[in-house]
Amino acid sequence: MTSQQKWIAFITIVRREIQRFLRIWPQTLLPPVITIVLYFVIFGTLIGSRIGEMSGLPYIQFVAPGLIMMSVITNSYSNVVSSFFGSKFQRNIEELLVSPVPSWIILSGYVVGGMSRGLGVGLIVTILSLYFADFSIHSLPVTIAIVLMTSLMFSLAGLINAIFARNFDDISIIPTFVLTPLIYLGGVFYSIDMLGEFWGGVSQINPILYMVNAFRYGIAGISDINIVWAFTMVILFCVLLFSVALNLLDKGSRLRS
Amino acid sequence: MQPALAIEQLSKTYEGGFQALKDISLNVQPGDFFALLGPNGAGKSTTIGIICSLVLKTGGKVSIFGHDIDKDFAQAKQLVGVVPQEFNFNQFEKPIDILIHQAGYFGISRDVAIVRAEKYLRQLGLWDKSHVPSRTLSGGMKRRLMIARALIHEPKLLVLDEPTAGVDIELRRSMWEFLRDINASGTTIILTTHYLEEAESLCRNVAIIDHGKIVQNTSIRELLAQLNKELFVLDIREPLTECPEIEGYPMTLIEPNTLEVEVEKSQSVNNLFEVLSGQGIEVLSMRNKTNRLEELFFTMVEKNLTGESHD
Numbered sequence: 001m002t003s004q005q006k007w008i009a010f011i012t013i014v015r016r017e018i019q020r021f022l023r024i025w026p027q028t029l030l031p032p033v034i035t036i037v038l039y040f041v042i043f044g045t046l047i048g049s050r051i052g053e054m055s056g057l058p059y060i061q062f063v064a065p066g067l068i069m070m071s072v073i074t075n076s077y078s079n080v081v082s083s084f085f086g087s088k089f090q091r092n093i094e095e096l097l098v099s100p101v102p103s104w105i106i107l108s109g110y111v112v113g114g115m116s117r118g119l120g121v122g123l124i125v126t127i128l129s130l131y132f133a134d135f136s137i138h139s140l141p142v143t144i145a146i147v148l149m150t151s152l153m154f155s156l157a158g159l160i161n162a163i164f165a166r167n168f169d170d171i172s173i174i175p176t177f178v179l180t181p182l183i184y185l186g187g188v189f190y191s192i193d194m195l196g197e198f199w200g201g202v203s204q205i206n207p208i209l210y211m212v213n214a215f216r217y218g219i220a221g222i223s224d225i226n227i228v229w230a231f232t233m234v235i236l237f238c239v240l241l242f243s244v245a246l247n248l249l250d251k252g253s254r255l256r257s
Numbered sequence: 258m259q260p261a262l263a264i265e266q267l268s269k270t271y272e273g274g275f276q277a278l279k280d281i282s283l284n285v286q287p288g289d290f291f292a293l294l295g296p297n298g299a300g301k302s303t304t305i306g307i308i309c310s311l312v313l314k315t316g317g318k319v320s321i322f323g324h325d326i327d328k329d330f331a332q333a334k335q336l337v338g339v340v341p342q343e344f345n346f347n348q349f350e351k352p353i354d355i356l357i358h359q360a361g362y363f364g365i366s367r368d369v370a371i372v373r374a375e376k377y378l379r380q381l382g383l384w385d386k387s388h389v390p391s392r393t394l395s396g397g398m399k400r401r402l403m404i405a406r407a408l409i410h411e412p413k414l415l416v417l418d419e420p421t422a423g424v425d426i427e428l429r430r431s432m433w434e435f436l437r438d439i440n441a442s443g444t445t446i447i448l449t450t451h452y453l454e455e456a457e458s459l460c461r462n463v464a465i466i467d468h469g470k471i472v473q474n475t476s477i478r479e480l481l482a483q484l485n486k487e488l489f490v491l492d493i494r495e496p497l498t499e500c501p502e503i504e505g506y507p508m509t510l511i512e513p514n515t516l517e518v519e520v521e522k523s524q525s526v527n528n529l530f531e532v533l534s535g536q537g538i539e540v541l542s543m544r545n546k547t548n549r550l551e552e553l554f555f556t557m558v559e560k561n562l563t564g565e566s567h568d
Contacts, residue, residue, distance in 0.1 A: 001331050005364020012361025019354075091345035095355075095406070098309045098339055099362035100331035257271065257303075257312045 001100050009101045010109050017113025021079055028079070029121060032071050036125045039067050040132040043189065055191045055222050060133045065216040066188030069150060071125045073183060073208065074175070076118030076151040080110050080158030081171045088162065093255060103249035107159065107242070114155030115148070122147060135219055142227065143218030149234045150211045156241035163248045163255065182208045192224045207237055259323035260284045261414050261445035262308065267317035269303050269469075277303040279469040280317065285447060285462070287322070287413075290440045292456035292477070293449045294554060295466035301449040302342060304466070305418050308447075309339040321414055335363065338412035340403045342419045342449075348392035352383055352402050355391060356409050363410035370409065377405035381435065397424045401432070408439070415439065416447045421455060433459055453554055457481075465554065488546040489526075491516040494539040503532050517546060 001009070021028040040060070048059035055062060087093040096106055129135075137143055157174075165171045186208030192200045203209050210230035217223035223230070249255070262285040269278040278300045285291045295301050306312030308319060310326065319326045324333040346355050353374055360370030378384045381401040386394055391402060400420055407415060417436075421429045429452075436459060440446050450456055456463060456477070463480055465473040473480065496513030506529055509517040516538075520526060533540060 001335075001364050008364045008366055009362050012358055015361075016354075016358050023349075087347070090347055091343065092347040094311055094341065094345045095359055096362055097311055098334065098337070099359070100334040100364070101362050102331075252313060256310070257306060 001102070006102070006105055009099070010105050010112075013096075013101075013106065013109025014112045014116070017079070017083060017110065018116050020083055020113075021117045028075075028117060029124070032075055032121050033124055033128065036067055036071050037128060040064075040129060043067075044132050055193070055224070057220055057222065058133075061135050061220060062191075062216075063189060064129045064133045064135060065219045066186075066212045068122055068125050068129060069147070069208075069212050069215045070183050070188055072118045072122040072147055072151050073154045073211075074179065075121040076114045076154040077158040077161075077175065077179060079117040080114035080155045081162045081165070081175070083113065084110055084159055084162035085165050085168075085171045088165070088255070089168075097252075097255060104246055107245055107249055110159055111152060111155040114158055115151040118151040118155065119147065122151075137219055138221035139218045141218075143215060146211060146214040146218060146231070146234065149231075149238055150215070153207075153211075153234060153238045153241060156238065156245050159245050160241065160248065163245070163253060166254070182206050185209075187212050187224060207233060210234060258287060260320075261287045261289065261322060262447065263318075263320040263323075264304070265318040267304070267307065267319060268315045269300075269307065269312065270315045277469055278307075278314075281466065281469070281471050283464055283471060283474060285414075285445060287445055288440075288443060289445055289462055290436075290460045291445070291447045292460035292463040293447060293466060294453065294456060294463060295449075299466045300469045301466055302418055305339065305341075305416050305447075305449065308416055309337055310334065311341075335410065336413045338407035338410065338415045340400075340407045340415070340417040340420050342422065344399050344403070346391060346399075346402065346406065349390055351388050352378060352391050352394070352405075353387040355402065356406055359406045360409045365410060373409055373411075374405075377408050381405050382431075397428045400424055404432070404435075412444070414445045414447070418449050419451060420448070421450065421452060429455070486519055486521045489518050489520060490544050490546050491518060491533075491540050492542045494541055495537075497538070501533070501536055501538060503529070503536075506532075 043063055044060035048063065051059040053059065053062075084093070087096075161171060161174050185203065186206050187203070188208075192203045192209065195203060204225070210225060210233045213223040213225050214227055214230040214234070217227050217230075262283070264281060264283040266280045266282060267278055268276070268280050270276045281300070281304070293301050293304065303312055307314045308321070308326070310330070321333040321336050324336065326333045350358070353371075356374035356377065357367060357370045360373060361367070365373070374387075375384065378387050381404060383394075383398060383401055383405065386398060391399065394402065400423075404417070404420060407417075420436075421432055424432065433455070436446060436448075440459075446459075448456065448460060460477055462476050463473070464471050490511070493514055493516060497510055497516075498513070500508055500510035500516070502508070505521075505524065507519045511517050518529065520529065530540060
C-alpha cells in the first residue's frame with residue numbers, strides 16, 4: 001500500500017469508530033455525563049462542602065480533575081474494548097483482516113477512535129464541571145499532554161483486553177475488577193498523604209495515581225507525586241502496551257485460526 | 258503467465274491436532290471459473306481461509322498472481338475478494354457504509370468508493386436497501402451484499418464460499434448470471450458449493466477435496482466423461498401393473514405411469530425406445546433422475562472413504 005492508501009485506510013477506521021459512538025450516543029455519551037454530574041453534586045457540593053479543604057484546595061476543586069480524568073479513562077477504554085470485541089463477535093473484524101491494511105494502522109485507527117470518545121466525554125465533563133467549580137489552568141501543556149497520553153494508554157489497554165476476550169464476560173471483568181478499583185484508589189477523591197507511609201507507598205504502584213496527579217498539577221498546580229516521574233511512567237506504559245497490542249495483531253492472536 | 262492461484266504442499270493442523278489439509282497442491286489459471294467441491298469438513302473453507310489470510314497455514318506456499326501471501330502480503334490481498342460462508346458484516350451498519358468502509362480498507366478514496374458502491378448495489382438489486390440497517394435484509398440480500406463488498410476493490414480473483422446457500426432458485430439463477438458476467442469481464446472465480454448443479458452449470462474446472470486431500474483435479478467435461486451410466490425417469494401414457502423386462506436395461510416401475518431405467522454410456526437410447534414401443538409402451542417424457550456431477554461426486558468421496566482413492 002502507498003502512504004496515501006494507508007492514510008485513507010486509517011481515516012476510514014477512525015471515521016467508522018466515531019460514527020459508531022455518535023450513532024449510539026444514549027449508550028456512549030449520555031451515561032458518563034450523568035454519572036459525573038452526580039459525582040459533582042454528591043461528592044463536590046453536598047459532601048464536599050462539609051469536608052473543607054484538601055491539599056490546600058476546596059474539596060470540589062480537588063476532586064474535579066480526578067473526575068474529568070476518570071471519565072477520560074473509562075470512556076477511552078470502554079470504546080475500544082466494546083467496538084473491537086463487537087467486531088470479533090460479529091466477525092466483521094474479518095473485513096480488516098482480509099484487507100492489505102498493516103496491523104499498526106488497524107491499531108492506530110481503533111486507538112484514535114477510543115481517544116476521540118475519551119477526550120470528547122472529558123471535554124463535556126470539563127465544561128459541566130465549570131458549573132460546579134471555579135478553576136483556572138495552571139499549565140496548559142501539562143494538562144493537554146497528560147490527558148492525551150492517558151487516553152492513549154487506556155485505549156491501548158482496551159484493545160488488548162478485546163483481543164484476548166472470548167465472550168462478553170471477559171470484557172466486563174477487567175473494567176469492573178481492575179480498572180474501577182485502580183481509579184477509586186488512584187487519588188481521585190483523596191490525597192495519598194492521608195494514607196500514611198505504607199498505603200501511600202502501595203498506592204505508588206497504581207499508574208492511575210500518576211495520571212490523576214499530573215492532570216491535577218496541570219489544572220490546580222498541586223500534586224502528590226513528582227510530575228517528571230509521572231510522565232515517565234505514563235510514557236513507559238504507553239510504549240509497553242503499544243508493543244504488546246501490535247505484536248498480538250501481527251501474530252493474529254485470537255483473530256486468525 | 259502466472260496462475261491466478263498457486264497452492265503448493267499446503268497443510269493445516271488446528272490446535273488440538275486436527276489435520277484439515279494434508280499437503281494439497283492446486284493451480285487455478287487466470288480467467289477460470291473453478292469449483293472446489295467436497296463434503297462438510299473436507300477442507301474447502303480452510304483452504305479459502307488461508308487464501309484470504311483468515312486462517313494461518315501450518316506449511317506450504319500460496320501465491321496469488323505470483324505474489325506470495327507471506328512475503329508480498331499487501332499486493333496479494335489487493336488482488337483477492339472473498340465472499341465467506343457466514344455473514345460477517347456489522348449488522349448495525351447500512352449496506353452503503355459497509356461497502357464504503359471496505360473500499361477504504363483497500364485504500365480507495367471515499368469519492369471513488371461512493372460511485373462503486375452505488376454501481377455494485379444497483380447491479381445486485383440492493384440499491385433501494387442501501388440506507389437501511391443491514392440486519393433488516395433478507396438472507397439472499399445479505400449474501401448479495403457480501404458479493405458487492407468483495408467486489409468493491411475490483412479484485413482479479415474472486416473467492417466465493419457457498420454463495421448461494423439458502424437462496425431461492427430464482428435468485429440463485431440471477432446470481433449465476435451476475436457471476437458469469439463478472440467472469441466474462443476477466444475476473445477469475447473460485448467457488449465452493451453444495452449445489453453440484455451450480456458447479457456443473459458455472460464452472461470449467463474442478464477440484465474435489467476430501468479429508469484434507471485433493472481426490473480429483475480436472476475439467477468438468479473430463480469429469481463428466483468418467484460417468485458410465487445414467488438413470489432416466491420415463492413418464493408413460495398407459496399405466497402398467499408389472500414392470501417390463503428388457504435385456505440390458507435394468508428397469509423399475511416407480512408408479513403405474515413412471516419407469517426408472519439405467520442406461521450405460523455405450524447403449525443407445527433409441528434402441529430402448531424401439532423396444533418399449535414394440536411392447537406397446539408410449540413414452541411421453543424423459544429426464545435425468547440424478548444430477549450427473551452429484552453421482553460422480555459421491556462415487557469419488559465414497560472411494561476415498563473406503564481407501565480406494567488414487568493417493
